Amino acid sequence: MITVGVIGAGAIGSCVALSLAQRGVRVHCVDRGRPGGLTTDVSFARLSAYQQPTYQRFELSHTGIMEHTHFAGQFASAPWRHPTGSLAWAGSEGTCGVSARPFVAEIERLQSWGYRISWRDAAKVNQELEPAVSFSPTQTPVALLPEEGWIDGPGMVSSVLDAARSIGELTFTNAAVREIEVRGERVVALRLDNGERIEVDAVVNAAGPRAPAVAASLGAPMLRGIADRSSLVIDLVVDGDPLRHVLRGAELHARPAGPGRVRVRSEQVDSVLTGETESDLGRDNVEDLLGRAYRTIPALKASTVDQKRIGTAVFPADGMPSVGPLSTVPGYYEAFANSGVILAPFIGRTLATQIFTGEVHSLLRDCSPDRLRLAA
Numbered sequence: 001m002i003t004v005g006v007i008g009a010g011a012i013g014s015c016v017a018l019s020l021a022q023r024g025v026r027v028h029c030v031d032r033g034r035p036g037g038l039t040t041d042v043s044f045a046r047l048s049a050y051q052q053p054t055y056q057r058f059e060l061s062h063t064g065i066m067e068h069t070h071f072a073g074q075f076a077s078a079p080w081r082h083p084t085g086s087l088a089w090a091g092s093e094g095t096c097g098v099s100a101r102p103f104v105a106e107i108e109r110l111q112s113w114g115y116r117i118s119w120r121d122a123a124k125v126n127q128e129l130e131p132a133v134s135f136s137p138t139q140t141p142v143a144l145l146p147e148e149g150w151i152d153g154p155g156m157v158s159s160v161l162d163a164a165r166s167i168g169e170l171t172f173t174n175a176a177v178r179e180i181e182v183r184g185e186r187v188v189a190l191r192l193d194n195g196e197r198i199e200v201d202a203v204v205n206a207a208g209p210r211a212p213a214v215a216a217s218l219g220a221p222m223l224r225g226i227a228d229r230s231s232l233v234i235d236l237v238v239d240g241d242p243l244r245h246v247l248r249g250a251e252l253h254a255r256p257a258g259p260g261r262v263r264v265r266s267e268q269v270d271s272v273l274t275g276e277t278e279s280d281l282g283r284d285n286v287e288d289l290l291g292r293a294y295r296t297i298p299a300l301k302a303s304t305v306d307q308k309r310i311g312t313a314v315f316p317a318d319g320m321p322s323v324g325p326l327s328t329v330p331g332y333y334e335a336f337a338n339s340g341v342i343l344a345p346f347i348g349r350t351l352a353t354q355i356f357t358g359e360v361h362s363l364l365r366d367c368s369p370d371r372l373r374l375a376a
């Protein structure tokens, strides 16, 4: 039986750990914090293939959404998965959010790629689907994207780790990986900040925003562009459940976030963030986002703010995930991606296959970690 260390128990690391355990691998999962408590917790965690730069990236996201359905089917219940569908509409200038691409053109492009979308008029949406939303003007055409939804990231991580434990092959350690030990060029162990040393045959770097730092500590830095994107995310507590769908509105993104809770963010607000931190969110930004939320969903005027956070996603700048082995360090694998919540079950399954058989899924052919080591 082989032993694999998984660094990071976010959406991606937990899914990798489960897929490996299902293949009879002994898995040592190590996380310095709470499983699912970093990017996966603050994420908007929407299942969506909207606004992808290329058909290849669209296909990857679309496959990721479908994989979630199969993945959830492995569990007796999957309360973390919310296939609500989403609603999208543009402002009077014809764009949705800060995208330069006209909204109708984007919807038509997605339809031509086989994404299911239908048009509704706003009055019908208010009558039949989403009474709480205020559309302006009231005749706004609204796109219904029924394949979309959202994921409770920390809830999924917790169930996935429980499932891996129940197979009997998962050990979880709450500590930081300080070093990946390499002997004769091959990965042999993880060294933790609590002094522990865990012998492994292979390691998967699924450390999310810390993945580049973990790779650098191994002497295999990611030299090609790493991008990051920050977002102000507010969770509101409100009586009842005003929202049924994920919303991609002209000035606001919103989704249910569990009973009596709604999560909001806005591309317009995010576009003016300038290095705000958790302790200094910028009062104007918070007020701007709340104003957009109240205009779009008037029932939220009676809500209270539960959490205000800056979420930062870190990912390869070419937009494609980094999944697979690094050819220069046998035994070292990466699982580092943008849209990591959508892609987590797909990456988990396909990377486990790759570790076992060397087979690379056709959608991951351009996703080798080697490409990030070429100087830009």
Ligand SMILES: Cc1cc2nc3c(=O)[nH]c(=O)nc-3n(C[C@H](O)[C@H](O)[C@H](O)COP(=O)(O)OP(=O)(O)OC[C@H]3O[C@@H](n4cnc5c(N)ncnc54)[C@H](O)[C@@H]3O)c2cc1C
Residues within 6 Å of the ligand: 007, 008, 009, 010, 011, 012, 013, 014, 030, 031, 032, 033, 034, 035, 036, 037, 038, 039, 040, 041, 042, 043, 044, 045, 046, 047, 048, 175, 176, 177, 178, 206, 207, 208, 209, 210, 211, 214, 230, 231, 233, 311, 312, 313, 335, 336, 337, 338, 339, 340, 341, 342, 343
């Ligand atoms: C505001 C926002 C909105 C987003 N919206 C979406 C969306 O709608 N849909 C979507 O699919 N994606 C979205 N994303 C991106 C998505 O959330 C991330 O791609 C995904 O959560 C990454 O998961 P992960 O497991 O790679 O990383 P993380 O969840 O960050 O997990 C990494 C784990 O590694 C651990 N770790 C780090 N370093 C070490 C170490 N040295 N030793 C041990 N443990 C370590 C951390 O403690 C952490 O638990 C969004 C992100 C943000 C910030």
